[in-house]
Amino acid sequence: MRSPAELGHVHWHDLTHAHGPAEDVPELIRALYADDDDTVGEAIHELYGTIHHQGTVYPASAPAVPFLAHAVLHAPGRRDALLVLLAVLADHDPQDTESPSWQGSSAAAVCTELARVLPDLLPCLDDAERAVRRAALRVVAAVADRLPAEVRATAERRVDALYATDPVAAVRADALVALDRFGRGAEAFDSPFPEVRLAAAVLAAERSGPPYERRTVDVLAGAGSEPDPGDDEFPWASGVSQEDRLTDLLTRDADAGLTAAARWIAAGDLGARGSRLVRRIAETWRDREPEAVALTLAALPHQRDARAAAHCLTTIGDWIERLPEPGADLRDALYDHARGEDEAAAPALLALVRSRDPRALDLVLRNPGPEALGAAASAFPEAVDRLVPPIRRTLAAGATGNGAIALIGALERCGAAARQAQPELLDCLRTRRAAVVAARRIGRAGIVTPETIALLDDAAGSTDSSLSAAAAVAHHRLTGAADTALRVFEDLLAAPGPVHWHLSGLQPLGSAAAPLLPLIEPMLTARYEWTRMAAAEAHHTVTGSPERAVPVLAALIGPTPVGLRALRALASIGRIPEELRPTLRSFASSPLRLLPATPFAEVHPDEELRTLARTLLARD
Template identity: 55%
Template sequence: MRSPAELDTVPWHSLTHAYGSAEDVPELIRAVYSEDAEVAEEALTELFGTVHHQGSVYPASAPSVPFLAHAVLHAPGGRRQLLWLLAALAEHGREDREGARWSGGAVEAICEELCRVLPGLLPCLDDPEPEVRRAALHVVATVTPLLPYRTWGAALARVEAVHAGDPVPRVRADALVVLNRFGRVLEPLDSPLAEVRLAAARMTAERCGPPYAPQVVEILAEDGAEPDPVYADIHWPDGVPLEELLTGDPDAGLAVADRWIGYGDLGGRGTRLAERIVETWRDREPEALELLLPALAERRGDPEGLGAALGVVVPWIGHVPQPEPELTDPLYELACAGEEVSDTALLGRGYPWAGLSNPALFALVRARDPRALELVPDHPDTRLLVLAAECFPAAGDRLVPVIGRALRAGAGGSERVALVEALASFGPGAREAVPELLESLRTGRAATAAARVLGRCGAAAPGTVALLGEAALRPDSSLALASTLARFRLTGDPEPALALLGELLCDGGGAAGHLGAAALLGAAAAPLLPLVEPWLTSWKREDRRAAAVAHHGITGSVERAVPVLADLVAPTLIGLGALESLAAIGTCPEELRPVLRGFAFCPLRLLGRPLFPEEPHPDERLRSAAWRLLTA
């Protein structure tokens, strides 16, 4: 250890921390010794932001360690914070020690310094303050694998004494964690102390892996219902968070989540665990949502609690083929009542839910419950209408007028685009909204989307073709292309679209979108084939996919398209697009079948959540496309 008198022997001016030169470090360390508690606390806060900053360390960090260790023993206060700072500086995992950047790096230098001063810090394990003892245990844990033999033996003996006799259960549990890091595999699952049992169960689960033993699951469910007193505010080196451990065994995780929710779901831990499981594992949605049934009934009048429950129900109920009335009936009652829900709780689920006028109704729509159609007209939220159009494409007679009213009421910007695009779900059933679509085309508000829908719904109202022709002359290439394609669909004349696509494909920009447009022309796009074929070997995967789809759409031949698409298939968004294109073609290369079986039967989700809650889950699309091809 080094006293403040030695601070000037270190060339701090040549070292750096998070904000540049480390010249201010001596002043900060001296301030830690101040009799003025406020001055000392401010200096510690500064050190947490300079020599250690959001998990990063710097050249000035290791030289600070012996001075900070001296302050632990001799400064008038701040012992716990100083120990936590030392632990944070030395924080690392096994993968760090095995990485190429370890040798000669800042963290290695910090750990070497901490190993040298650790013998002098061991008396802190007998400090009268429990939180100081906990912090000291954490310091020992950070460098346990690196300690020299003599220090290792002395530290082990002190930690064993804490585990055997400390009067505070959570300190004894901390000591158990450290002993296991020393290689002392202890499993006191029958300890009379809940904190010790819980720590033992966590480490047993981590070491043995899933499926977890019934005794371990019972302890995690019973003793873990409250925020974990040992792990809640500590990140142990190489430790795995409890929720992550339980997610690895979905049966155990759902059983534990059920118990935690039954005990009041403190901190939303049970709800959060159930959500993690359905985000990770396929086909666990019915079980997870069943756990939340009590919350939907019991948390009325509790905006936070109800928001947390709905934040799980809304995105996942659509994955249940036929939700039971036990789930949909409470949602219907909540939707009718317009129960207040916290936006903060909804956002906490990781989706952009904030601002939904009626989340329960949103969930009812996702469940495809026909009762939702009674309520949607009275809640014309744009996202709700878009989702309703997707979930009830046969209900155009009820939904198209509602969307039309929203458009006439002046919806603009991205909301207008979304409403217009939603009309495409109804096909010819969207013709009632043709006046609104034509108005969008005339005014340029959501004009591109309107042109696309006019073509898809076959709406050849008087003046439509002429208006599309005028829109095709505007400088916006996206609008021009959508208008010429719509005109082709209504009249069968491909010439304007061919001329425009020829220019766009020669230009090269936005190739994937232009190639997709060529595919829509089908055989009529045969003159464009020489411009399409070079894109089959593009370095951009999305361009190759679009070119393959276009080639097949134009020629009807699978010889060129299928190998390109098969080569792109992977559990990625572009690979998913290629797979769905293959499924639409209906040809499955034999060599692709093992990959498709993996996509279809893997119990884990291979793709993560969609960007927006209204979108179908990419993993469900992946599995569905794989099944379609395997059974083609």
């Protein structure tokens, strides 16, 4: 250990942390000895943002370890917090220590320093405060694999004693975890303490991997339903609570996770633990939507307030369209919440609309919010004549931002009836409210008036590149003249910076964009993958030839947003290279979701990926 008097012996100005030179570290360490608890707390907070930042350590981190160890024993307070800081600094995966990045790394240096001072910290295992004992166990666990033989033996004996005799069950559970880091597996499924049983089950599940044994799942489901299982966090989990770690573990095995979630929900869904796990499983695994919706519906009565209920209702709304037929009980529950006036009403109404329950339409017309109107336009195509007037009124009332975008999107689903909204769309363009989507809709509506053309001409000259592109394309759609669009896109494609969204906007121009080919063709080999994808799309659109586009698009196919876009383009072209078939089969058959949800997407990206793959595989 090193006292504050030795801080000047370290060349801190030659070391760095998360924000540059580490010259401020000595001041932060000295502040740990202050009598003012706020000062100490602020210093610890700053150390978390400098020598440790978002899971990363730096050259200044290891030299700080001996000083922090001294502060643990000699500063007036916050012993547990300082011990946790040391453990977090040394946190690492023991399986990674043989990797090339480990040797000589800042992480390795931190572990070396902490292993060196650990003998001085072992008395903290006998501290009268449980929080200090738990934090000390976390320190031991962090470097258990890095200790010299003699220190290891001493530390293991002391941890073993805590496991056998500590009066606090949570401390015993942490000791079990630390013993596991020493390679000491302990059979604790029959422990009288739920915290210990839970720790044992988590360790067993992590060792075996999914699918978990039935006995392990029974313990995870049973002990996990207890109030605050394990009380705080595992000693090695950097910044991750025990509850989050348990959720992560159970998400890896959908059957085990849903079994546990059902038990937790039946026990009252304490802290929304079960319903949160259900949501994670539905987001991670394909085809579990019926079970997820059923369990979330069962959890709904247990929610303590409208905000918690809204989370459950949002989950139901996300997946209800994937059900073969939403049951009457589900739709009645949604209807009851949708009629309310708290924050649970909006997600309930959206879910009710997506269930295509006839009662939803009356509720939407009574309280026409932008998102609900858009969903209703999809769910009730027979009612678009009733939906267009409230959409028009809401747009005319000055809707802006995402609300205006949602309303214009609703018009897209209303077919010919949406032509009535041309005045409101022109006003959006004139006042620059959701002007980009308004310009696109105006171009597709096909209504040509002098006012429309004048507004599009003005918008095509906007300094907002997205608006100028959308307006230029709309101008071409309505007039058939390409001069304005060619001028705008020539400037946009020649400008520095990303241009893929402008390339994607060329599709409506078709062969009229041929003069832009000298700008498009070099982008087929651009470094940025989105640019290559959009250039390939544009090249095929302009030339009608797939020869140059298909190889570029095929090389981008993968379970990524750009890969999905490339696959969509290949499907449109109708040319799928034979060598892509194994990849398509993996997209079609994976039990895991390969793409996450994205905001405002009408179709879940993973569902689109699977559907495209199946459709293409079915082609000869």
